[in-house]
Amino acid sequence: MPKLTINGIEVLVEKGVTVLEAARFLGIPIPTLCHDDGLAPASACRLCVVEVRRGLEGRSKLLAACSLPAEDEMVVHTNSARVQRARQLLIELYVATCPSSKRIQDLASAYGVHECRYEAEHEDCIQCGLCVRMCEQQMMAGAIGFAGRGANRRVSRPFDMTDKRCRQCGACLYICPVCELRCAGPAAEATLCNGCLNFAPVCFQSYDDAMCFLDPCHACELAGPLRPDVKIKTRARATVLSGEKQ
Amino acid sequence: MQAGLDGRVLTFTKAGFAAPACRGTGGGTLVMTETELQQADSILGQFDDRRANLIAILQDIQAHFYYLPEDVLRRLARKLRIPLTDVYQVATFYRCFSLVPRGRHQVQVCLGTACHVRGAPRVLDRILTDLKLGAPGTTRDRQFTVLTVRCVGCCGLAPVVRVDNKTHPHLTQAKVRGVLNKYRLKRQSQEEVASAEEAGDRDATAQVG
Ligand code: SF4
Ligand code: FES
């Protein structure tokens, strides 16, 4: 049985177990977008990067944990500075690709991505391949698949016609990480959520059409009713807000 | 205006080729004749029904029909017992495969860095005007398909154009016509042969009759 070290904790795992599973077994969270327990790993999103060194010598590498089989003498760090940087950059890029996705906005919030420096693309797919794998591996249908390549790669039905294998089960919708839409509250057009930070009063409860279930909500955490002591940067209605806060 | 084989009409649109069906099926796909389907079946029959043969089969189909007809892909998927998406995925991935009919000769104009610097865009322009094309694509008579490619790996010969599997080095605008004519001539002589044969046949039948 391979014995590896994850964040300084030694763990013995069965052969064939991935680093992601080993880390989850230890209760160490690793964010993922394209991983699902019931599906074969595709390593498409790279969000699960961890820093891995084999043995005591050698340089460490950033590898995708979801498809990395645990090996003897592996030394894994799931939250080193290097990993954090890579992860944040990835999340930032995903936010720019699909700003309307709740899952991605949640990740941005949870991993401290406070700005998005890229132009929003408003794509409706991040090509994680979950729906394709779901259809093929769990629904045993294989009615949808990827087509094209490079910038033209897309999820599609063959010849743009619904295959007779499709039972309209909706599993692809269920598993898609971008189908769930984010809050359309005070900052619906902003690329990055947490737009509530720029408004006053900051908490979502003050807005009728806000349905912010960000998990966790940065606006609430940093400036909401829970933390009145934190002074935040504000843009809109700055005077009102700072007046309240001081 | 009608052109092409069997009276099928090809319309050039921005998205590529829309090929309206001729025999009143109303669909957007080309209808295959019985003979064509038989030919396709005989190609499919040459291989074991193994998924590993997928690309080889597709190559043969492409070489025979100059595109991958939808009907044949459906048959292929059924025969190999794999989802149609798998076939479709491979067929749309590689540039050597095409789902819309291509010409008999493929003209690949290299627009890689070296060729670009040595005037490939002008050569491309010339080829397009010569073939009366507005943009890379297939000519109306389905003799030529012009494709632009990135470096084909012989930058020393820039600018390079590959027609079918032959590489034509050091092209200039002036040389374009000559190169294309080689392929055109071949086609004309083929036609001459064909018409001669036809005439011969007619004579033969006339004699018999
Ligand atoms: S449609 Fe959704 S599940 Fe499918 S690849 Fe795109 S983002 Fe992933
Ligand atoms: S979860 Fe590992 S690459 Fe997406």
Ligand code: FES
């Ligand atoms: S750039 Fe044309 S062959 Fe290399």
